[in-house]
Amino acid sequence: MVTIARIVEKIVKENPSLELMLSKDLISYSKLARYIRDEVRKEMGKEVKDSAIVVAISRLQERAQKMYEKPKKFSAKDMRTHSNLMEIAVVSSSAIPEKMSRMYSLPELEGGGLLNATEGANQATFVFSETMEKSVKRTLAGEKVLVEMKGLSQISISFCKEMFETPGFMVYVLKELSWNGINVVEVFSTYTEMSIVVGRKDLTKAYEILAKSLF
Numbered sequence: 001m002v003t004i005a006r007i008v009e010k011i012v013k014e015n016p017s018l019e020l021m022l023s024k025d026l027i028s029y030s031k032l033a034r035y036i037r038d039e040v041r042k043e044m045g046k047e048v049k050d051s052a053i054v055v056a057i058s059r060l061q062e063r064a065q066k067m068y069e070k071p072k073k074f075s076a077k078d079m080r081t082h083s084n085l086m087e088i089a090v091v092s093s094s095a096i097p098e099k100m101s102r103m104y105s106l107p108e109l110e111g112g113g114l115l116n117a118t119e120g121a122n123q124a125t126f127v128f129s130e131t132m133e134k135s136v137k138r139t140l141a142g143e144k145v146l147v148e149m150k151g152l153s154q155i156s157i158s159f160c161k162e163m164f165e166t167p168g169f170m171v172y173v174l175k176e177l178s179w180n181g182i183n184v185v186e187v188f189s190t191y192t193e194m195s196i197v198v199g200r201k202d203l204t205k206a207y208e209i210l211a212k213s214l215f
Contacts, residue, residue, distance in 0.1 A: 007043045008056040023064035029054045076214035078158040085152040089125045090143040108132045153203040156195045
């Protein structure tokens, strides 16, 4: 059932700036209600009073505050950077798992090269050191390439295991970058590490933002 509350929640969640301002109490409920009024009415298919939208917004604020506050138990132990990276994304195929396995055996990795590989339902993404370009492209021969990007860098953040027990830790990290105009290209995570891929030009700024936010 479509309700005003659900529509308002959808609109706010689709606009990170609105969600953040709401969480920091930087915007009045009435002004926000007027701003999204037309969209709410369109979704509902009928007239909606501003007061009803205001009630829905007020109920969202507490949840938004919890999402954007710095978790008290959340702490980073270490942060490292890797530069001179590139990315290739291809359409998934039956050969990808075997090719992915071959990539992790490439000799460049023993020499300090970096490789992050992940496969979704329809695509596979590879982020790796530019020195591995020829080897990776040779391994991926025959696959349909969707995108190729160079000039990337990666920030790897190590956490204590308690981070998985703290809801919103990834949102907290990523919103700090988004709020400061940093475009995140890819995100990889393991049990106690989160790796964020950004453009080389954004590396220094992104590192400074995260160092200030996490330590």
